[in-house]
Amino acid sequence: MSQTTTPDSRSFPLRRQCPLAPPPEYDRLRAEEPVSKVRLPTGGAAWLVTRYEDVRTVLSSPVFSADGTRPGFPTLLPGQAQVLRRPPFIRMDPPQHSFYRRMLIQEFTLKRIKTMRPGIQASVNRLLDDLLAMTPPVDLVEAFALPVSSLVICQLLGVPYDDHEFFQSRSKVGVSGQSTAEQFAAALGELRAYMDGLITRKQQEPGDDLLSKLVTEHLEPVGELRRDELLMMCLMLLNAGHETTANMISLGTVALLEHPDQLAALRENPELLPDAIEELLRYLSIADLVTTRIAAEETELSGTRIRAGEGVIALLAAADWDPAVFPEPERLDVHRGNRHHVAFGYGVHQCLGQNLARAELEIVFATLFERIPALRVAVPVDELPYKHGNLAYGVHELPVTW
Amino acid sequence: MRITADTTICISAGMCALTAPGVFDQGDNDGLVAVVLPDPPEELRKAAAEAVRLCPSGALGIR
Ligand code: HEM
Ligand code: SF4
Numbered sequence: 040m041s042q043t044t045t046p047d048s049r050s051f052p053l054r055r056q057c058p059l060a061p062p063p064e065y066d067r068l069r070a071e072e073p074v075s076k077v078r079l080p081t082g083g084a085a086w087l088v089t090r091y092e093d094v095r096t097v098l099s100s101p102v103f104s105a106d107g108t109r110p111g112f113p114t115l116l117p118g119q120a121q122v123l124r125r126p127p128f129i130r131m132d133p134p135q136h137s138f139y140r141r142m143l144i145q146e147f148t149l150k151r152i153k154t155m156r157p158g159i160q161a162s163v164n165r166l167l168d169d170l171l172a173m174t175p176p177v178d179l180v181e182a183f184a185l186p187v188s189s190l191v192i193c194q195l196l197g198v199p200y201d202d203h204e205f206f207q208s209r210s211k212v213g214v215s216g217q218s219t220a221e222q223f224a225a226a227l228g229e230l231r232a233y234m235d236g237l238i239t240r241k242q243q244e245p246g247d248d249l250l251s252k253l254v255t256e257h258l259e260p261v262g263e264l265r266r267d268e269l270l271m272m273c274l275m276l277l278n279a280g281h282e283t284t285a286n287m288i289s290l291g292t293v294a295l296l297e298h299p300d301q302l303a304a305l306r307e308n309p310e311l312l313p314d315a316i317e318e319l320l321r322y323l324s325i326a327d328l329v330t331t332r333i334a335a336e337e338t339e340l341s342g343t344r345i346r347a348g349e350g351v352i353a354l355l356a357a358a359d360w361d362p363a364v365f366p367e368p369e370r371l372d373v374h375r376g377n378r379h380h381v382a383f384g385y386g387v388h389q390c391l392g393q394n395l396a397r398a399e400l401e402i403v404f405a406t407l408f409e410r411i412p413a414l415r416v417a418v419p420v421d422e423l424p425y426k427h428g429n430l431a432y433g434v435h436e437l438p439v440t441w
Numbered sequence: 442m443r444i445t446a447d448t449t450i451c452i453s454a455g456m457c458a459l460t461a462p463g464v465f466d467q468g469d470n471d472g473l474v475a476v477v478l479p480d481p482p483e484e485l486r487k488a489a490a491e492a493v494r495l496c497p498s499g500a501l502g503i504r
Contacts, residue, residue, distance in 0.1 A: 099499065137452070144453040144472035378460060378495055389454050389497035 051077040051087070052115070052328060058425045059294055060369060061327065061356035065089055069357055074343035077352075080428075081120070085113040085331070085350035086343070087357075091381070093340050094330075094358035097351055099386035103332040106132045113331045113350030115430065118213065118223020125267065127275040133387060139272060142257055142264070143391060146195065146249050152394045155195070159402050162190045167410045175440035176417035183407075184288035184437070185281065191399055192280030196273060197248025198237065206230060210278050215429055234270045249276075276392075283326060284396050286426070286433025288403050291319045293423070293437065295404070296416055298371045302408065305373055309405065315373035316400045321380035322371045324356035325432045330384055355381050413441040442480055443504040444489060448473045451500040460495055461488035474500060 053062035068075050069089040076084050088097050097103045106112070107123035107130030114120050123130060128139035145151065170182050185207065193200045212218045212226035238254060245251035250273060257264040295302045305315050330353045334345045345351065359380045360368035383390035390396070408414065416423070417438040424435040444464065453472030457465035463485050466475045481489045493501040 099497070140452065141471065145470055147455075148453065148467045148469070148472040149455045149458050150467065150469065378456070378491075385497050387452050387498055389452065389456075391454075394455050394459065 051079055051085075052428050055425070055427065058421065058423065059290070059297065059323070061324070061354075061360055065354065065357040065360065069361060073341040074345070079113055079115060079350075081114045081117060083111065083113065083350065085352050086340075086345055088340065088351060088353045089357035089361075090341060091358040091361035091364045094353040094355065094381055095385050096340065097332055097353040098330060098381070098384055098388070101132075102335055102338045103351055104132050104335040105130055105136070105332055105388055109333050109335075109348070111348050111350060112333050113352060115328055115331070115428075116213075116215075116218065116223070117220040118218060118227070121220070121224060121227065122271075125271065127268075127271040129275060129279075129388060136387060139268070140387075140391060142253065143249070143272075143276075146252075147391055147395060149394055152398050155191070155395070156398055156402065158194065159187075159191055159399055160406070163187060163402050163406050166190075167406060171411070176438040177440075179292060179437040179439045180285065180289050180434060181436070184285040184292075187288060187399065187403060188281040188284035191284075191395070192277060195249055195280070195395075196276060197241065197246055197250040198273075198277060202233070206233065206277060207281070210282060213278065215426075217428075230274055231270055234273050235266075238266065238269060238273075279390075280392055280395075283431050284392075284399050286325050286431050287319070287323065287396070287400060289434050289437045290323050290325060290432070291400065291404065292407065292414075292439075293416060293420060293434065294319060294323060294371060295408075296414065297420060301371055301373050305404075306408065311373050312401055312405055313397075314376045316397060316404070317378050317380065318371060318373050318375050319400070320382035321359045321365065321375075321377065323432070324359045324380070324382045326382065326384070326430075327354055327356040327432060328352065329430055330355055330388075355384070411441045414439055415441065442486055442489070444476050444479050444481070444493065445502040445504060446474045446476050447500045447502075450498050452498045454497050456495045456497060457492040457501060460492040461485060464489045465492060 053064045055062050073090045075087050077087055078084055088094055107126035112123055128136045166183055166186055170177060189203045190200055209226040209230050212222050241251045241254045245255050253269055256262060258269055259265055305311050332351045334347055334349050336347045338345050362368055383393040417440040426433045426435060451474045455467055457474055458467050464478045464481045466477050468475055493503055
């Protein structure tokens, strides 16, 4: 059976009720209207996809293109259209996508990540020393979550950590649902100028880091990488690498503290940690809204016709809470032991940094709760400032005490 | 059991080596999948099959 739903005025993104759970409307959509049309905040419309199998289909089938330059590619934030004119490889299709992704793969293999662990552990230890020397309440986002993820990505890329305040404040503008197109353009301009200067410095004095390597091995005229492409690639890495992981650290802390039985199980049996991380990734699915695509040809999904050129949003949190795949999805269960969640996406764009993120999260959660056993949130969890409407969900601030 | 891998499709996500470490490895330079044990022993088969199912790019198969 095939049907087409008329565009309605349902506003998007949908509202959450419980700050840790996906919007309750996802359940109704998944059951009754698994492919449904919504109006986007930037104008235009897109199909929301809510079933696990459909989400995997959208993310792995070439019928759905990630090419951001296609007219009508769905955007959620006012400034996104500007980036999509010349997008980094996350918004390209193969074979171009593979050309860029393969330049980076070496730095993200499991073996390479393993060698980074001692450095990550040292940073985490030092940040927790500093945190414990402060008088609570302390904002865990500012004092711990952001510095951990920024330190790690800065070190990997070869970006001076001293500049983190600069690029963090500008990137904030880029991912916020509150920014105007003008603010976005200004922030992007500053970030580009900053990265351009850094590329010049690496050309003069290459170091032992990813950016230097890209400059010496791939940048024109030695290689085929244009300067503006390198620039956008680095900005994407910097952004993808610090924002998402920081959100997982802070929101994951809230989730564990809100489920004391699960935290206790984890404390009793630290071997559960890798499973617990996968479960937190599934439960929180913070990149819910990131996975946008456009239909390259007419197709059908769960009985709904999608025409060529129509936008699609494969909702990751809806897929990861699909009861057909994850029984009792609302239960955070560190024993669930699954890796088939789509919190890192699926298909050729599946997160390049996933094993780095896993390493960071393992080290962070093992160390945080060991060093600060009495950690708790200092305000009611319902009252925390959540990042509603941001591309990556999280909390702006997380006052904690111990 | 015979495990196949197509390195022209592999996107080096490393899910395979993470899920079934003895069966799969990643090339040092390109991160591409390398099948270490194409016919894994009984105790590794479950993990191997799980890895094939999890591979995001469809590069792995069982014959
Ligand atoms: C827990 C933290 C993270 C989450 C939840 C996450 C989530 C995601 C998701 C869902 C995608 C797919 C987007 C799509 O298909 O449109 C993605 C892609 C990507 N992520 Fe992550 N990510 C995380 C951490 C990182 C880190 C630490 C890095 C390090 C640099 C990173 C770099 C990337 C890159 C480069 C891509 C694009 C891959 C491609 O298009 O081939 N991410 N991420
Ligand atoms: S899981 Fe699939 S895509 Fe990832 S490294 Fe293994 S074969 Fe390649």
